[in-house]
Amino acid sequence: MKKAAVVGGGMAGLAAAYYLQRAAEAAGRPLQVVLFESDRRLGGKVRSVQSGPYRLEGGPDAVVRYKPWFLDLVRELGLEGEVVGTTPAKPAALIFKGGRGYPLPEGLNVVIPSRLGPLVRTPLLSPAGKLRAALDLFLPRGPEGDEPFGAFVQRRLGREVWENLAAPLTGGIYGGDPYELSTLAAFPMLKELEARSRSLILGSLRAMRRRRGSREGGSLFASLQGGLGRVVEALTRAADRVDWRLGAPVERLEYGEGRWQLFGPWGTEGFDALVLAVPARVAGELLEPLDAELAAPLREIPYGDTATVTLAFDRGRFPEVVGHGILVAAGEGTRARGFTWLSRKWAGRAPDGKLLVRAYFSGAGAELDEKGLVDAARSDLERILGPIPDHEAVWTYRWKAGMPQYTVGHLDRVRRIEAARSRWPGLELIGAAYRGVGLPEVVRDGRDAAARTLDHLAREP
Structure with missing residues (x-):
């Protein structure tokens, strides 16, 4: 029987293990899936807590x-x-500025105003700030290529839109310094919008007309009655044939004769495929002895x-x-x-x-x-x-x-990682460090890695 290891029990690793078992069963291929997690619990930052009469989230909500x-x-x-x-709720959120809270303008497309009325009426911008934002309607397209997100927004809409709208919204999603975010990595749709429509406001207006739901309508966000941790519980039940190894850190890797050997305080075990669903820096530490060229860009992700x-x-x-x-x-x-x-x-x-x-x-x-x-x-x-x-x-x-942190050049780092990873048969690198920090993206990452892993195992004798 073929064996696949998943290292990391956050949402990306859980999704990979679940989809691996499900796809193998659907294809009628015997496969043993083992998930190693150094902690004593699964779910990573997804942590729903019931404490007396209160239900809360420790991580994303x-x-x-x-x-x-x-x-x-x-x-x-x-x-x-x-x-x-x-x-x-209307307004759904306020922005605290100058000692007061002001309603978030309606009709934001990601962080870009898509309606002139709310932009004109908002007290979050001065008259000069509103005029500067309106220049987006007339400005030419900017240069191709990556740039800091703060520079991108200020180039199109001005400093006040950045400080009073875009920065607080993006800082709450990505953390760190939102100015330094890679526009191409974090908000590629906005660069595409500029290339396609020239004006962000005009392009956003068209996009908002096509999109279902709105920020103000309360339908943009979703959770579960018992919290997002309900998905962790259901995943572990559904993937009932996965061998869950909790409190089992992986400390070293070896590769030879088409198999991955994993080492830890629990012992050693060999596998035909390996999915690393750990932070990029941890993946870099594990892979450094095998491939310094692969480890280098992994360690560059802050x-x-x-x-x-x-x-x-x-x-x-x-x-x-x-x-x-x-x-x-x-x-x-x-x-x-x-x-x-x-x-x-x-x-x-x-x-x-x-x-x-x-x-x-x-x-x-x-x-x-x-x-x-x-x-x-x-x-x-x-x-x-x-x-x-x-x-x-x-x-x-x-x-x-x-x-x-998806800083400028992030996509180039990911391309270098993928190019080097492809030299190692059966190796997958997934998680929030690469193709999106949100739970939907890491679930997609786990699903896609499972499909590639099963294809690899089918080709190997």
Whole structure:
């Protein structure tokens, strides 16, 4: 019987193991799949917690509907009936700027205004800032090739749109310094929009007319009634023939005679195929003794820290809030990137009369210890809302080097990685470091790697 190893039990590795077993069974090919995870739990940053009457997320709390791969998996697992959308709210979110919260303008396509009315009316931009943004309607196309996302947005729409709209929105998704993001890697559709339509605003207007759902309608984001961790539970049940090895780190690799040999404190074992679903730097450390040319670009992908702090309050004593949360504009001096009113965004997350508030930290802000994070969350909340009561409970989750940074040149690094990887039969590299940081992208990564792995095993004698 052929054997395939998956190293890493985050969502990418879980998806790879599940799709490997499913595809092998559908093809009638005997295959033993073994997943190695150094932690004692599966799911990586997907961590749904039920604590007394509260239900919260330690990591991501939603997926976007227009990227279908995660919700496709949910349907395959029989969980479609548990899918929920955000509660209706208008405005859905605020931007904190200059000591006040302002509604996020309606009709944003990713981070680009696609309607002139909300752009003209928003107090987030000065009259001069609005005129500068409107120049996008007349500016010529920019140069081809990659550029920092902050430079791209400012070139098209000006500094105020960047600082007060694009930076807080993208900082909450990618962490780190949003200015340094690779436009081609993180937002290729916007470069394509500029190339195709010249004006981002005109191109976004056409795109929004074609897209179903809207940010304000509450249908853009989805989760599950029991939290995203329900998918982890269902995956492990559905992939019932996978050999789950928890607390089993892989410390060394060897390759010879068409087989991969894995070594760890648990012993050694050989496999016909290997899927590395670990952070890029870890993959680089494992592969360095075998292929320095492959390890080098893996180690070049930078990572940043992230953290979340969730606080429970008596809703009657907490200041009045609207929408689902508030993001912080660039240069406001807060540690937190923003806050989500978790129990207002999702139904059933807290008892009546209680409010769950989640703070998100990334970059330097996430380097604080747990007490520092809680103190920073409370301090920033009071700066935004005024005095707040004592919290009744708190949950803190820190993800050291938890977020890959798609800096300029990211696509070139991935191309170098793929070119070098192709020299190693049966090796796959998947996860948030390569082709998208969201849960839909890593699920797609795992599914595609499983298909390629099965094809490789079918060709090998």
